[in-house]
Amino acid sequence: MPINVRNSHEKINLEELLVQNLSLSPYSSINTGGKADLAAYPTDFEELRALLAYANSQGLPITVLGGMTNSLISDQGIEGLTILTTHLARRHVQGEMFCVRTGLSLDRTIDFALEAGLSGLELLGGIPGSVGGAIYGNAGANGMAIGDLLYYVDYMTFDGKLHRKQTHNDEFSYRCSPFTGLKDIIIYEAGFRLNPTLHTSEARKIKDEVKHKRKEKGYYENPSLGSIFANPPGNYAGKLLESCSLRGKSVGGAMVSNRHCNFIINSNGKATSHDVHALLSLMQKEVFQKTGVQLRPEIQLIGRW
Ligand SMILES: Cc1cc2nc3c(=O)[nH]c(=O)nc-3n(C[C@H](O)[C@H](O)[C@H](O)COP(=O)(O)OP(=O)(O)OC[C@H]3O[C@@H](n4cnc5c(N)ncnc54)[C@H](O)[C@@H]3O)c2cc1C
Known part of the structure; x- marks a missing residue:
C-alpha cells in the first residue's frame, strides 16, 4: 500500500513513523497473531494527531494497542492503522497527582510514583501491560482496581480532539471502565491521586511482595x-x-x-x-x-x- 504523505500534517514525516506489515506476535504476551497492515508508535500528541488525520484521510480503520497482554490478535492480522502506544510514556508530578501518558507500563508507573514519594498503587504491582490498557479494562488485583485511584483521564477522539474526563469510582466496576468497549478513542494521559509518603520503603515492600507472589504462582512462566x-x-x-x-x-x-x-x-x-x-x-x-x-x-x- 503506498503511503500518501501530505504536507498538511504539520512537519511530521509520516513515512518515518509508519511501518507496513508489522508482525505483532513477538510483541503479544501470548506470542500469537498476524500482522498490522500499517502500524505506528507515536511519541507525542502532534504525531498522534497527524496519524489520526492520515488514517481518516485514507479511510483506514484505527486500532489502539498498548502492551498486548490482554488482546488476542487475529492470525489474519489487523486492517488499517494500528496505533501502538508504548512510546507515549512521559510522566510528571503535580502535587499529590501522578500524571502519566498511556503507554507507560503499569508496573513502572508504580515504581516512578514511589520514587516521587507517592504511594497507593502498589497492590497492582506485576500486572503486565500499559496504563492505557489497564484503564480500558479496569485492571485489578489484591482487592483493588486501577479505577480506585484515578482522578482524570485525557482521551483523544479520532477527529484529533483532546477531552478531559474527571472520573468517579462508581463509573468503574469489575474489569469494566467508562472506556470499555469504546472503539473510537485513545486514552492519552491519566492522573492518579496518590498518597504523599515520606518513607516509601513499606510501600515498596508491598509491591515487591505482590510481584514475588505472582512469580511464585508461575504467572510469567x-x-x-x-x-x-x-x-x-x-x-x-x-x-x-x-x-x-x-x-x-x-x-x-x-x-x-x-x-x-x-x-x-x-x-x-x-x-x-x-x-x-x-x-x-x-x-x-x-x-x-x-x-x-x-x-x-x-x-x-x-x-x-
Ligand atoms: C501473566 C499475566 C497476568 C495478568 N494479571 C492480571 C491481573 O492480575 N489483573 C488484571 O486485571 N489483568 C491481568 N492481566 C491482563 C492484562 O495484563 C491487563 O488487562 C492489562 O491492563 C492490559 O494492558 P495492555 O496495555 O496490555 O492492553 P492491550 O492488550 O494492549 O489492550 C487491551 C484493550 O485495551 C484497549 N486499549 C489499550 N490501550 C488503549 C488506549 N491507550 N486507549 C484506548 N484503548 C486502549 C485495546 O484496544 C484493547 O481493547 C494479566 C495478563 C498476563 C499476561
Whole structure:
C-alpha cells in the first residue's frame, strides 16, 4: 500500500513513523497473531494527531494497542492503522497527582510514583501491560482496581480532539471502565491521586511482595494473556474450569495451564490465535453444559475475526 504523505500534517514525516506489515506476535504476551497492515508508535500528541488525520484521510480503520497482554490478535492480522502506544510514556508530578501518558507500563508507573514519594498503587504491582490498557479494562488485583485511584483521564477522539474526563469510582466496576468497549478513542494521559509518603520503603515492600507472589504462582512462566474469563458473580472461573476437568486440555499449541485453569498458554511456542480461540470456545461450552454458568471472556479479540 503506498503511503500518501501530505504536507498538511504539520512537519511530521509520516513515512518515518509508519511501518507496513508489522508482525505483532513477538510483541503479544501470548506470542500469537498476524500482522498490522500499517502500524505506528507515536511519541507525542502532534504525531498522534497527524496519524489520526492520515488514517481518516485514507479511510483506514484505527486500532489502539498498548502492551498486548490482554488482546488476542487475529492470525489474519489487523486492517488499517494500528496505533501502538508504548512510546507515549512521559510522566510528571503535580502535587499529590501522578500524571502519566498511556503507554507507560503499569508496573513502572508504580515504581516512578514511589520514587516521587507517592504511594497507593502498589497492590497492582506485576500486572503486565500499559496504563492505557489497564484503564480500558479496569485492571485489578489484591482487592483493588486501577479505577480506585484515578482522578482524570485525557482521551483523544479520532477527529484529533483532546477531552478531559474527571472520573468517579462508581463509573468503574469489575474489569469494566467508562472506556470499555469504546472503539473510537485513545486514552492519552491519566492522573492518579496518590498518597504523599515520606518513607516509601513499606510501600515498596508491598509491591515487591505482590510481584514475588505472582512469580511464585508461575504467572510469567509461559506466554499467556493472563485470565481468559472474568469471574462470574460469587464464583471463580478457575474453579469452574477445574471442576470440568479442563486442566491441561489443548487445541493445537494452546493449552489450559496446569497451574492455573483460567490461563491458556502457548505451550510449545507454536500456538496460533485460532488455537487459543478454539480452546476458549471449548472451555466456555464445557462449563456451560456441566454447570449452567456462561463464562464471559476477559480478553479482547482484535483484528480480522
Ligand atoms: C501473566 C499475566 C497476568 C495478568 N494479571 C492480571 C491481573 O492480575 N489483573 C488484571 O486485571 N489483568 C491481568 N492481566 C491482563 C492484562 O495484563 C491487563 O488487562 C492489562 O491492563 C492490559 O494492558 P495492555 O496495555 O496490555 O492492553 P492491550 O492488550 O494492549 O489492550 C487491551 C484493550 O485495551 C484497549 N486499549 C489499550 N490501550 C488503549 C488506549 N491507550 N486507549 C484506548 N484503548 C486502549 C485495546 O484496544 C484493547 O481493547 C494479566 C495478563 C498476563 C499476561
